[in-house]
Amino acid sequence: MTILGQDRAIAAFRAAMDSGHLHHAWLLAGPRGVGKGSFARAAARRVLADAAGPRSDLPGLEVAPGHRIAHLVDAGSHPDFRLLERQEWDKGSKKGELRRNVTIDQVREMGELFALAPSFSDWRVCIIDAMDDLERNAANALLKLLEEPPGKSLFLLVSHSPGRLLPTIRSRCRRLDFTALDDASMDRVLAEQQPKLSAADRARLLPLAAGSAARAIEFAELDLAPLAEEALAILRHGDPDNSRRARLATSLALKAAAPRYAAFLELVPPLVAAEARRAEGERRSRAAAAYAQLRETATFAPRHSLDPASTILTLGTIMAGVSG
Structure with a gap:
């Protein structure tokens, strides 16, 4: 997976990985739609793939094509990986719509991961995308995990508005800042995701999206x-x-x-x-x-x-x- 325009964030995370002292919780902070979620998923794949072997000598967060661990993470079936995001309502008039929040039950279920022995390596990785969607009780439950983190655990916490998070959560994370994308990165993302758009149409969208690839794609659609x-x-x-x-x-x-x-x-x-x-x-x-x-x-x-x-x-x- 190519993550455009966030070379500093990738380099900082890789430096921590390579040092052998990877902080247990990372707050991925920045505007919506600039690659924080994609970064979190790529980082999870790389950490879990390297831990299970064979280790990759590829740059950044890349994993060798066909790596079995990467396939399991992408499919959501890796037993040592959890992704928390807003779920769909499963009944009633709201069936199919997304819930307003990530719930405390989801965080508790994530916590149960650490009561089990890891399956493929000694590492376990959890992503919350996004922390801004966490209900208050769920944030308090997460805080307990961050205060006493299990060994070889990694929490990747995506936030579009980090200033609104509990200060106690922020204080337990290493912050990684993501910036709005430049026009060249935005144009490349649009060309890949919306191949029917002409260069002129892409140029019309760039100033509207304020450096957010997700917003540009949505506006195009x-x-x-x-x-x-x-x-x-x-x-x-x-x-x-x-x-x-x-x-x-x-x-x-x-x-x-x-x-x-x-x-x-x-x-x-x-x-x-x-x-x-x-x-x-x-x-x-x-x-x-x-x-x-x-x-x-x-x-x-x-x-x-x-x-x-x-x-x-x-x-x-x-x-x-x-x-x-």
Whole structure:
């Protein structure tokens, strides 16, 4: 697995591996969609594969093609490996939807791993993706594991907002920072994941995704570029007859448009932040103030199930104020 744009993080982890003193808990911190989850899975494969043998002389976190341990980790069937992430509801009206949190029962089940003798080597690896989804009781249960870690155990904890985690959890981890991806890495990921996109279409998406490959892929799949252009038109030229705001509200208010609506809420604040950086004088001040309002509204709306059409009209009004 190729992890683009995170050479420093890979080098730091490899240095710890090669020293023979691998810290038991790593907090993988950085923006959403820049490769933290992929890094965690690659690190788990490499640690477990090297421990079981044969050891690899490949660089970074790569494992030789066909390695039996890598196949078991990828399939989720390695007995010394656990991956905790939000699970699907299995019954009722929410069947198939993801739960809101990683639960305490999942953490307790993970803890049971350490009551058993390891199967292929003396190492056991657990990934939580993401720590931001951990409910409070689950975080406290995890803390107990981190306070008295079993020997040869490795916890890889993905977090998009590490400042919100329990300080006691942060203090027991070695932090590894991940940065937003550069345009070259983003373009390569888009070309691999969305081969039907032209170079011009990829270039339109890059500034919208703010260095997040996951966001860029999602925006491509949802065809968000036309919505972004409409938003930019409101920012730069206003909307004196309300027509632009009305078009956005109409296109995003339908139930079938829910994924595009959610993605648009993510798109707007960084779009305005980028506009603020390009602006000067009073317009820059208006854009900065609009960014704060838009971010608050975009965060508040889904949590409180606000009407999508009204929310889009509110966002459009805030953006129109930037044009002056």
